[in-house]
Amino acid sequence: MKPSFKLDAHPRRPRPLLSEPPAGYFDQLPMQIMARLPQVEAHETAGGGRWLAFLPSALRTSLASVAVLGGFVASFYLSGTPPLVPATASTASLDAVPRTELVGYLLTSEARVENVDLAVLTAADPGLANGFLHASEDELNDALDAQPSDDTTSL
Amino acid sequence: MPGRPTAALAAPARFPPRLEDHEILLKFQDPASRNLAFNQLVRKYQRKVYWHVRKMVIDHADADDLTQDVFVKVWKHLENFRQDAQLFTWIYRIATNECLNFLGSKRRKFLLPLNDVGAELAAKMEADPAIAGDAIELKLQQAILRLPDKQRLVFNLRYYDEMPYEQMAEVTGTSVGALKASYHHAVKKVEDYVTRNTDE
Numbered sequence: 001m002k003p004s005f006k007l008d009a010h011p012r013r014p015r016p017l018l019s020e021p022p023a024g025y026f027d028q029l030p031m032q033i034m035a036r037l038p039q040v041e042a043h044e045t046a047g048g049g050r051w052l053a054f055l056p057s058a059l060r061t062s063l064a065s066v067a068v069l070g071g072f073v074a075s076f077y078l079s080g081t082p083p084l085v086p087a088t089a090s091t092a093s094l095d096a097v098p099r100t101e102l103v104g105y106l107l108t109s110e111a112r113v114e115n116v117d118l119a120v121l122t123a124a125d126p127g128l129a130n131g132f133l134h135a136s137e138d139e140l141n142d143a144l145d146a147q148p149s150d151d152t153t154s155l
Numbered sequence: 156m157p158g159r160p161t162a163a164l165a166a167p168a169r170f171p172p173r174l175e176d177h178e179i180l181l182k183f184q185d186p187a188s189r190n191l192a193f194n195q196l197v198r199k200y201q202r203k204v205y206w207h208v209r210k211m212v213i214d215h216a217d218a219d220d221l222t223q224d225v226f227v228k229v230w231k232h233l234e235n236f237r238q239d240a241q242l243f244t245w246i247y248r249i250a251t252n253e254c255l256n257f258l259g260s261k262r263r264k265f266l267l268p269l270n271d272v273g274a275e276l277a278a279k280m281e282a283d284p285a286i287a288g289d290a291i292e293l294k295l296q297q298a299i300l301r302l303p304d305k306q307r308l309v310f311n312l313r314y315y316d317e318m319p320y321e322q323m324a325e326v327t328g329t330s331v332g333a334l335k336a337s338y339h340h341a342v343k344k345v346e347d348y349v350t351r352n353t354d355e
Contacts, residue, residue, distance in 0.1 A: 002353075005346050005349040005350045005353060007342050007345060012314070014315060016210060016299075017289060017292050018213065025219075026205075029205075029223075032223060033226045033227065034190065034193070034194060036223060036227055037190075037193070
């Protein structure tokens, strides 16, 4: 019968029989490791973000989200491009009325918008007219001057 | 006695005299002496870390890469080391995680089953001239390499490093009871394999 192998009976070694590392390996290893460290440190300090390492990962993720969102908001407000329709009181109140109700009112109340209304409106509040006419003041005046004086326009 | 370095982990007396762990940590806090302190730390633990890693990955080149990675991680996180564990236990834990991640990623990268990585490691072991001619030792190593990674780690820490179970629990993050059971089963598997695969 084959004798069973017992680990306790086997001579114990401090480690498996593996070949030793190259001569001088442990003299060189600290220098190799130290040579890698400044890169790590430089990488960490380059962004000035060493303090981030002390924050929990969830907080770091939240901070990153807030930073991205803040970037969008800042770029929106700092872009310098005015909105298409200025937020005046008159446009705000008009915007609050549904378009179908406006059309219904104009159709049933026999109210008519005449060229003169448009001319006055354009002169009084060019920004408001720009919101829905999409034409410059000069273009509008030219178009109005070309119309007969008794012509009316229904919306 | 918990807290006392084992014989396998204790640093041999060499010139220049090595700093105690608390001295290394104290000097590491000072930017002026940080590099010097870390150099001392590397010199103190490099052999332990290297052989801990080498037993797991067998190949010297892999062990070299991983050992360097371990110490770079130690450098990055040493400031946050809370000293509620011993320094060498903490370093062992980092080294252990590096080894397990390395073996796991190797398996995932090449879509290898568990036994294939064990076979690859065994082939490297057999090619090592240091073990040639010792049939029993070769069978023993083959048996050890057939163990799952975590069980092999437990076996190495207990059998080769003679690490107390309490310290093994700190290194592996596993309970002492589970470690004892794992080591007991590992020994049985190793003995059975060597018995079955050894000529009379």
